[in-house]
Amino acid sequence: MATLHLLSHSPFADSRLASCLHLVNADDALLLCGDAVYALKDGTAQRKALDLMPESIALFALDEDVAARGINSLPLRLQQIDYDGFVELCCHYDRTNSWL
Numbered sequence: 001m002a003t004l005h006l007l008s009h010s011p012f013a014d015s016r017l018a019s020c021l022h023l024v025n026a027d028d029a030l031l032l033c034g035d036a037v038y039a040l041k042d043g044t045a046q047r048k049a050l051d052l053m054p055e056s057i058a059l060f061a062l063d064e065d066v067a068a069r070g071i072n073s074l075p076l077r078l079q080q081i082d083y084d085g086f087v088e089l090c091c092h093y094d095r096t097n098s099w100l
Helices: 016-023 034-040 045-051 063-068 083-092
Strands: 003-007 029-032 058-062 079-081 095-098
Touching (some): 003 016, 003 083, 029 034, 034 063, 058 063
Parallel strands (some): 003 095
């Protein structure tokens, strides 16, 4: 069963991103929203960890949150989505796991 993993907390505040990356499976997806999009900042350890994820793991970010935080250099594999796309992702995957 494929899972959509949702992260919304800053990757610099705790280890949720690292924990998520250890548990994500090949057919899963990761959606960054809120302060979690700071993991996309170029040159950070968090960005390097995202870049090293297997290509089979889909990577998404809410476009509104990326724009609000002024992040410009994005991974090529990243798919930016709006809120309608967020709802579609939740319906597409068998499970949704929010890393609260």
